[in-house]
Amino acid sequence: MDARRPAGAPPLDRAQFPVLERRIGCDGTRPLAYLDSAATSLVPLRVTDAVTRFLHTSCANIHRGAHTLAEEATDAYECARERLAAHLGVGDAARVVFTHGATESLNLAALCWAEHALGPGDVVAVAEDNHHANIVCWQMLAERRGVEVAWIPVGTDGRLDRAAWERIAERGPKLVALVQQSNVVGWEQPDLLRILDDAHLAGAFTALDGAQAVGHEAVDLAALPVDFYALSAHKMLGLTGIGALACSPRALEGMRPALGGGGMVAQVDARGYAVAPGPQGFEAGTPAIAAAVAWDEALRMLEEAGMEAVRRHVAALASRAQRGLAALPGVRVLGGTSPASASLVSFTVDGVHPHDASAALDAEGVLVRAGHHCAKPLHAALGARASVRASFAGYSSDEDVDALLRAAARLVERGA
Numbered sequence: 001m002d003a004r005r006p007a008g009a010p011p012l013d014r015a016q017f018p019v020l021e022r023r024i025g026c027d028g029t030r031p032l033a034y035l036d037s038a039a040t041s042l043v044p045l046r047v048t049d050a051v052t053r054f055l056h057t058s059c060a061n062i063h064r065g066a067h068t069l070a071e072e073a074t075d076a077y078e079c080a081r082e083r084l085a086a087h088l089g090v091g092d093a094a095r096v097v098f099t100h101g102a103t104e105s106l107n108l109a110a111l112c113w114a115e116h117a118l119g120p121g122d123v124v125a126v127a128e129d130n131h132h133a134n135i136v137c138w139q140m141l142a143e144r145r146g147v148e149v150a151w152i153p154v155g156t157d158g159r160l161d162r163a164a165w166e167r168i169a170e171r172g173p174k175l176v177a178l179v180q181q182s183n184v185v186g187w188e189q190p191d192l193l194r195i196l197d198d199a200h201l202a203g204a205f206t207a208l209d210g211a212q213a214v215g216h217e218a219v220d221l222a223a224l225p226v227d228f229y230a231l232s233a234h235k236m237l238g239l240t241g242i243g244a245l246a247c248s249p250r251a252l253e254g255m256r257p258a259l260g261g262g263g264m265v266a267q268v269d270a271r272g273y274a275v276a277p278g279p280q281g282f283e284a285g286t287p288a289i290a291a292a293v294a295w296d297e298a299l300r301m302l303e304e305a306g307m308e309a310v311r312r313h314v315a316a317l318a319s320r321a322q323r324g325l326a327a328l329p330g331v332r333v334l335g336g337t338s339p340a341s342a343s344l345v346s347f348t349v350d351g352v353h354p355h356d357a358s359a360a361l362d363a364e365g366v367l368v369r370a371g372h373h374c375a376k377p378l379h380a381a382l383g384a385r386a387s388v389r390a391s392f393a394g395y396s397s398d399e400d401v402d403a404l405l406r407a408a409a410r411l412v413e414r415g416a
Contacts, residue, residue, distance in 0.1 A: 011305040011313050012237075012394035016044035020395070023365075030365025033403040038183055038212060038344045038391030039369055040234045043294075047237060050297035051290050062289055063263060063280065077289050080296035081279070087299050088229065089220035090246050094278040097245045098287055102211040103133040105230035105245035106177075109207050110137040111258035112282060113228070113251060114175060117205075120146035123173040125204075127152040127160055128381055129189065132374045134177045134209045134230075147174075152195075154381045158185040158335035160195070169198050175205045181213040184375045184387070185335030186318060186344040188213070200225035205251060211235050211243075216314040216343050216394060218307035227251040233291060237298035242291035245282075259284040302394070310394040314343050317392045317401050321345050324405040328412050334382050344391035346373070349408075352415050354386045360414075361388070364407035366400075 014020050019042060022032045034042060054076060060069035062077045078093075085093035099105045118124070124138045124147050142149050150168045153161045176199040181188050189195075199206050207228040210219060215236035221229055228251055232243040247255065257264055257275055264284040267274040275281040302310065318341035326333045330350035349357050358370035369389040372379050379385060390404050 008398070010395050010397055011309040012044070012301065014395050014397065016046060016301075017042045017395050018045065024362075025365040026363040031399070031403070033366045033400040035366060035368050035390040035392065035396070035400060035404060037215075037393035037396070038235070038373075038389060040240065041215060041237050041393050042395060043239065044237055044298075044301060044395075046301055047239070047294045047297045051239070051294045054290055054293045059290075061286055073289055076296070077287070077292050080292040083296050083299050084244060085246070087219075087303065088214075088231075088246055089222040091222065092249075095247045095249065095252055097247065097279040097282045098292060099243045099245055100241055100288070101234070101243035102209060102230040102232040103243075105243050106133050106207060106209065106228070107137045108245050108258065108282060109228040109230070109251075110141045112255040113205075114138075114141050114147075115145065115258070116256055117254055118145055118147050118174050122147045123150050123168065123171050124148065125150045125152055125165070125168045125173040125176040125199075127176075127178050127189075128154045129158065129160065129182045129184070129375070129378045130177060130179045131183055131209055131211070132376070134179060134207065135377065138175075138177055154378065156381070156383060158182070158378070158382060160189050160191055162191050165191070165195055165198070169202060172202060173199070173204050175207060177207045177209075179209040179212070180219075181210075181217075181342055182335070182375075182378065183212045183344070183373050184346050184378050184382070184389070186322070186341035186346065186391075187335065187339040188342065190339065196225050212343065215302075216307075216310050216392075218311070221246055233295040233298065236295075237301060238295040239288075239291040242288040242295060255282065257281050257284070261285055263287075305394055311342075313394060314392045314396065315340065317396050317398065318343050318345055320398075321390055321392075321401050321404055324401070325408055328405075328408055330412050330415065331408065332384075334379075334384060334387055343393075344389055346387040346389040347408075348384055348387050349411060349415060352411065354388045357388045357411055360411045361404070361407045364403065364410070366390075366403050366407045368404075 058072035060073040062074040082093045205227040227248040229246040234240040261284040322341045322345045334346040354370040
């Protein structure tokens with residue numbers, strides 16, 4: 001963090017995000033409080049400048065041409081892969097496959113590995129607090145391959161049922177699908193590391209959705225027993241349309257390409273084809289090259305700010321919002337206030353539909369999410385059809401939390 005920045009200021013310079021200067025709301029004069037970073041983070045000037053420089057100076061396709069621009073574009077793309085691998089604690093960048101986002105990453109784990117590694121009777125354990133992306137791909141696998149999806153339920157407090165997991169573990173699941181941080185309750189499951197360790201000791205493969213955690217938390221996959229780690233750039237200051245799947249050595253060894261075409265082959269003739277080595281074998285077609293360049297710059301910004309500084313700042317804002325909302329009459333914070341939130345808080349207001357609540361907050365200049373947040377099973381387990389979600393990032397401020405709590409208090413007062 002810049003030593004010249006005032007104490008308590010966000011670790012990411014808000015001046016890098018011009019949209020925060022907008023005035024919106026019912027009268028067009030309210031400061032914009034962007035509290036939807038869990039859906040997509042804002043994109044800083046440094047990132048858009050990096051993309052512009054690339055497009056204006058080195059725009060070309062990769063891995064195909066031998067001319068100067070093609071070589072520069074290839075270098076930029078592969079440097080982005082190397083930076084991401086280092087950021088995640090992956091020792092070999094060849095184990096990082098670029099995708100279109102975390103959803104595609106998890107589907108690749110199902111299509112490129114599980115499709116061939118699992119069969120009828122094999123058990124896939126799926127946690128109920130997962131995003132749909134880490135549920136539906138395994139349900140679709142069950143339809144195709146006859147595997148059994150074993151549900152790890154959560155209680156009304158949002159915590160995974162440890163006893164249910166232990167019963168599933170005794171059955172020897174071949175894969176366990178978990179989320180690093182819930183996009184509804186906003187915290188990591190207290191038993192997450194234990195379940196990962198249990199699965200690893202049992203020989204099961206693990207698929208971890210890191211999309212909600214990696215934008216504000218340092219991740220070291222060298223220290224986590226994870227075989228498939230999915231993430232998206234647009235949750236961490238990057239552009240939409242690019243993500244990654246980080247694979248363990250044993251996972252990558254067992255994967256086969258699901259898509260065929262340009263870029264993923266080493267040789268093609270009338271007799272067949274040979275797959276290109278490394279991650280290229282899973283990146284058929286022209287990738288999101290400029291988005292990879294953007295991601296590289298976004299990672300630079302996060303690393304310069306310091307992931308620990310980002311984590312502390314975001315958690316402090318989310319925890320204050322969590323406590324402040326829970327103190328309002330008629331407001332229910334999903335998952336309660338313990339554990340403390342890491343980056344977001346979802347809530348309901350008695351007698352007010354979440355969409356109406358979101359519209360009321362929007363009129364005050366506070367932009368939040370409303371709906372089930374692609375987590376219908378978790379909402380059902382928590383006894384809520386939908387909720388309002390306020391989420392924070394390294395550019396969020398104390399004033400954003402103040403605006404949220406003021407607007408929510410007015411909403412409760414009007415509702416009453």
